[in-house]
Amino acid sequence: MSIRVSPIGKDLAEKGPSRPVSTAEERVMRAAIRLARRGIGTTHPNPRVGALVLRDGEVVGRGFHARAGEPHAEARALEEAGGRARGGTLVSTLEPCAHQGRTPPCVDAILGSGIRRVVLGMRDPNPLVDGRGVGALRAAGVEVIEGVLNASCRDLNLPYLKFLATGLPWVTLKSMVSLDGRVASESGDSRGMGGAAEVKLCHRLRAGQDAVLVGIGTVLADDPELTVRLVRGRNPLRIVLDSHLRVPPGSRLVQSAARVPLLVATVSEDRCLTDALVRRGVRVWRFERDATGRVPLRPLFKRLAEEGELSILVEGGPTVHTALLREGLADRVAIGLAPLILGGTKAPTWTRDLGRARLDEALEVDSLVMRRVGRDLWIEGSLRTAGGRGV
Template sequence: MSSPWRPWMQRALQLAALGSGRTSPNPLVGCVVLDAAGQLVGEGFHQRAGTPHAEVHALRQAGQRARGGTAVVTLEPCCHHGRTPPCTEALLRAGVARVVVAMRDPDPRVAGQGLAQLREAGVEVVEEVCEAEARTLNRGFLHRVEQGRPLGLLKWAMSLDGRTALPNGSSQWISGPDARAWVHRLRAQCDAVIVGGGTVRADNPLLTSRGQRTPEPLRVVISRSLDLPQQAQLWDQTLAPTLVVHGYDAPAAARFRLDALGVERLVLERCEPLELLEALGQRGCNQALWECGPELAAAALQQGCVQQVAAVLAPKLLGGTPARTPLGDLGFVDVNQAVPWPTTRLQQLGDDCLLELSL
């Protein structure tokens, strides 16, 4: 049986999505407040970490009309002091009679305690309204809290015959302008965009959302040996920050060159995808986008660092036996070892086709 609160929760979820790409390490949260008669009197969403939460925005808008009313929130209200005061206290001060939530917050500092606090104060609590939608919206946040590392997205563009570049390395542009605009939107939803040294050498990428997100996602280059060009768009950090990840045996001269450019470096023992994502998780990254070459992409898949794949298929035939493909060797010796990924979306992007898969 459908909950009578579902339409309001769907509105709260729409509001929550407005903060996409801007709230990490926090989740996306939306809230609507109804008065005692069930009329909408306030709404809000969490806009950025360190700023007021969704409940606070909605309650401020509602004012005294919230007393005796209902707060519909996409995530369990927090009950701990962080950079902002607890939302449970704000709800209690506002005098709401009921709180409707989509899902509990898995953060150990909350984890049901926020709802318990509300119930103990006599507030009616309704749970699990549009829970599946809420979990999908905050999949990155949930993955980081539960696994200790960001959700991994792997994206590539390829020709109809499965090529990502010609034998001579030429790859711009396989996809059309609509697909490239989609990539900029995708980056805006992520906290980090990851490439390897080979991509920097071959493509000299910019890796920004082209202004669709402020601040821009962290641009990450993983290179054990720091075999990187002295000049690259990524070294100019006026648009977006760059982090270079390397091993302990990277040459001192290459380290000094990056330091002189003001590029942040991170030394990792193994300098592998899983180790990198664990480090990004500690920095509060909820979602990371792999835009790398075939060998790094294969390593990321093998180490469980990819939960979603997005492949743009362009209606072009590039040919060439040694031409580059999206993935390196995954170690399969039998076709049946390749497990099918469930398709979540098929979309037209101008002349190109987008196929999205998700574990």
């Protein structure tokens, strides 16, 4: 996908709705957000959208966007409502499109249905839409109310919004650590650090992401498969950072490459190793080495985002997490805390040198959420410097 990168219009961000809305309409917007969430993990590179049609206070149509190329949420809700949409209200988490894409413009469907009032969570900053949908509706005499539950509607689409603002994917760093912050024991063991519920949660997280990424260090130490097995859901694209193509042909990742997509990012020019991987169904992307001789992260992430991989879960070791934090490419952290104390002088912690010696230079994490997951604790939050903050 290639979309012109434009700054996000902040005009409506965090403002209230443009006109008074009824609590019923807010309630319906909440339902639209819940519907939109059903598209998490499958809509990429399109946004997650939910919509409902109201007639005389009753919901007569529901829709969400499931997959690029399939009908948009508004079109599905209007189809379900049929003739009952006439004179009614459409509530949608995102501005409807007014252009012909892989599906017809939603604005045409709305105008054709006889809808009188449209209640929206946010404008779509995609330059192909950005105000055109709202403009076309108003020009046709439809009342449009914007900004209802705006912050929640934006939260639905942080990867999409970050991509449009920066051209980069939304990146979550995930790590399982002991109470003393170690990701592995001195002998390098880390498998089994998380309890059964944490492992299941990790599979659920994967299913909601476009891609999951590790460094070759994790592949060599743990031989992970990085698939979704313990919950229902699709497998994300699996990515390995591997400067010298050391990924073993017998690893679980390579062995499963014909079934679940695997991408190896490298700086190696070794044709023999490359061909051997390609023969096994692995995609190999070669880059010019970065200043440290490794895979350059920013060009890799830009290319991934352009190909529609807008959300990436990083399940690597300390080297990859540290590199992403140092380059300002991480947006969110998700840390599992196991009730274990490992100690040791060589047992690794989940980050290494971030080049920040003083307390007032520490990276800050906002909006912390903490919960119990089986025998473990789970802590998530967004980095204050995250690309998504201005989004």
